[in-house]
Amino acid sequence: MKRTITFLGCALCALTALAQEDYELRVLTFEDADYKGDVNFANDYNWSSLIDNPQYYGPLLYPADFDDEEDEPYNWWDQNNTEIYSELTNAWGDGSFWGGGIAISNYIDDDLSNGDYLNQLAVPVPNGSSNFAVVYCNSNPTIADANPQTWFAFSKSAGAHVIESALVGPTTYQLNTAKNDNSFGKTLTEVGDYMTVTFHGYNNGEATGTVSFDLARDGNFLEEWTEVPLVDLGEVDKVLITIDSNDKSGDYVNQASYFAMDNIKVRFPKTTETGIVSVGHNTEVKAVEIFTIDGQKVESLQKGINIIKTYFTDGSVKVSKRIVK
Secondary structure (H helix, E strand, O other): EEEEHHHHHOOOOHHHOOOOOOOEEEEOOOOOOOOOOOOOOOOOOOOHHEOOOOOOOOOOOOOOOOOOOOOOOOOEOOOOOOEEEEEOOOOOOOOOOHEEEEEEEEEEEEHOOOOOOOHOEEEOOOOOOOEEEEEEOOOOOEOOOEEEOOOEOOOOOOOEEEEEEEEEEOHHHHHHHOOOEEEEEOOOOOOEEEEEEEEEEEEEEEEEEEEEEEEEHHHHHHHHOOEEHHHHOEOOOEEEEEEEEEEEEEEEEEOOOOEEEEEEEEEEEEEEOOOOOOOOOOOEEEEEEEEEEEOOEOOOOEEEEEEEEEEOOOOOOOEEEEOOO
């Protein structure tokens, strides 16, 4: 299924929500108060520690002496909440952000004249939260094994889920180059110009659907944070993100391929007051899988933390933890 969202469609998002009784929402906010995970890439226990300084060529997003075989690129995991995680694409083998990825940020700069690569993690308008994410995409939007794309996914133990929506917005760099000053290409101020983000959903390697929204179209620009519905992706375990534009040199987009993202809402099976997943009445256990905390599937309970996934005949899934000492 394919869905394209225009500026008008985004404005109507709030009118399309339907009441549901078989799931509950978990929200990835990137706020320190909502951090529930173990130690992160920055050896800390909050989201703010993952914000690089300076914005360009800082130590987190551009590591010195990166060993492609031994070191892991910048990454993050919303552990014990939505279970969404992401890692830099490492497209160039140096663990750096210029290969594409999703970085945590809190930089605000409403002066578009500062919109250049040195301020690549800034947004021109706040959305009321302290932290958010900045997405940088491959300038070649073609999806191919040899052309890594920016992505996020659910942890292996979490399985696939429906993503209800995400809050998206411009970055200072992207909006400035599209609207005012693009030394690499053209401004997108004419009829026929566009810059479009597409989310590509996958489940077990199979494509499930796409959802697109415009950063620019016919001289109009996304200049505020907007909630984009993502239900049409279907049930996904991974999402690839691409940005395309009419302003290209061959296969490569000449625009600053960034946007900001926050408040990713994910549907999980509803739990009762006792903490048991509500699976309805006439249902039986179909299968049980056990995973270690790092996502490795095992045949029996292991010492330490185990993630247990119970599949029921009505299609519902219960995910629980069990600690073995």
